[in-house]
Amino acid sequence: MCLKELRDEFLYDCECRHLAKGSLRNYRASTRFLLEFLERKQITELENVRPRHLRDLMKEKQDAGNTPRYINDLLKVWRTWFNYLVEEGYLEERDNPAKKVKPLRQPRTIIDTFTxxxxxxxxxxxxxxxxxxxxxxxxxxxxxxxxxxxxxxxxxxxxxxxxxxxxxxxxxxxxxxxxxxxxxxxxxxxxxxxxxxxxxxxxxxxxxxxxxxxxxxxxxxxxxxxxxxxxxxxxxxxxxxxxxxxxxxxxxxxxxxxxxxxxxxxxxxxxxxxxxxxxxxxxxxxxxxxxxxxxxxxxxxxx
Structure with missing residues (x-):
């Protein structure tokens, strides 16, 4: 199955569920990063995606100076996408590449609030x-x-x-x-x-x-x-x-x-x-x- 077509279907489903505009922007950007990375590896079909590809992209983002929190947020979107593909029958649960990828350890951040x-x-x-x-x-x-x-x-x-x-x-x-x-x-x-x-x-x-x-x-x-x-x-x-x-x-x-x-x-x-x-x-x-x-x-x- 073509990854680009599956991504378009996933984003359309997100729009149909009336997700917040910020969430939709995040989903589009995060899935685009993954698609572009996979295309550089000449991977365009769902069946060829492996957990190591997601780990490699996470490592690339880490080397570029992105924070663990940002990278883990990317992983959350990828998991949501692949979980959707499992639910829709495009992918077997045992073959879900995101399921086997662990998030990075991230420091606890304290958010300053209004007094x-x-x-x-x-x-x-x-x-x-x-x-x-x-x-x-x-x-x-x-x-x-x-x-x-x-x-x-x-x-x-x-x-x-x-x-x-x-x-x-x-x-x-x-x-x-x-x-x-x-x-x-x-x-x-x-x-x-x-x-x-x-x-x-x-x-x-x-x-x-x-x-x-x-x-x-x-x-x-x-x-x-x-x-x-x-x-x-x-x-x-x-x-x-x-x-x-x-x-x-x-x-x-x-x-x-x-x-x-x-x-x-x-x-x-x-x-x-x-x-x-x-x-x-x-x-x-x-x-x-x-x-x-x-x-x-x-x-x-x-x-």
Whole structure:
């Protein structure tokens, strides 16, 4: 079977599953790297791919200075592609070349998150009364208050907002979940939705997404990231923080854990497949926070 045709089919399937645009870009790039490497080895058919070819490309990337995390992310995509080919009957499980390739050891990295003061300043930055200002403030509050992924937020519709919670219909892997919303976020959503209704009357061709661009189209990951970075720059967020929607998600997880919510509940709210993924967010919690929390829950102090 022709590798290029199988790759095109795999990417089409990813599009049909409405994966995030960032994920689609990553899948295209990672599979292209592998195809180009195999073509240099004059391998164009699936039956000729061996585990050593994947290891050789990983070694080549390593020699080029790429980090273990980046290389392991490539391997994850290759595994996803070959697993798809197994599921579709193009490849026997025992012949899956990616199954026999181990990831590189990578150091644990601690992600710096926003402080409570930085969160407050970012929320207060967009304090105007027009549609875009209120929209931006609502987005920042929602990201911090729910821990939603950027793509999940972009695909939200007004009916996903329930009285006591938000229904996340487009979670990773197509899974639905519910996330709570605070009274502060509920109030802000009411204000935004009222402005949005007036905006739609002036722009009848608007899309049905909850959050819209100034031209009535759905937002993009890039537009949300630019809006966050602008706010962060203006209010003086620490340069050690990588400003992005995903860092808002990390901040949500760490603050929930520091505030006493158990790891299993945080994992459910985040929409993680298993609790092991959520445990990585514990790495960024400072020793002082652990000590302070441990003092509050001391057995002797709670007798």
């Amino acid at each position: 409570a003061a930085e969160m407050k300043r970012m929320i207060q930055f967009y304090d105007g009364k027009d549609f875009l200002e209120v929209r931006n403030k609502t987005i920042i509050m929602l990201l911090f208050d729910t821990g939603m992924r950027c793509n999940e937020m972009i695909l939200m519709e007004p009916e996903d907002i329930k009285p006591d919670y938000i229904l996340v219909k487009h979670g990773k892997g197509g899974k639905e979940r519910v996330v709570p919303k605070s009274p502060a976020l509920s109030k802000q959503l009411i204000k935004y939705c009222a402005l949005r209704d007036g905006y739609r009357k002036e722009c009848p061709t608007c899309h049905g997404n909850l959050f819209l661009s100034k031209t009535g189209k759905p937002l993009t990951d890039e537009a949300v990231a630019r809006m966050l970075k602008h706010a962060a720059e203006e209010v003086g967020v620490s340069s050690s923080v990588r400003v992005s929607p995903h860092t808002c998600r990390h901040t949500f997880a760490q603050m929930q854990l520091k505030n006493g919510l158990d790891l299993y509940s945080v994992s459910r709210l985040m929409g993680h497949v298993n609790i092991m993924i959520t445990q990585r967010y514990l790495l960024g919690i400072k020793d002082k926070d652990i000590v302070d929390r441990g003092t509050q829950t001391s057995p002797l102090m709670n007798l």
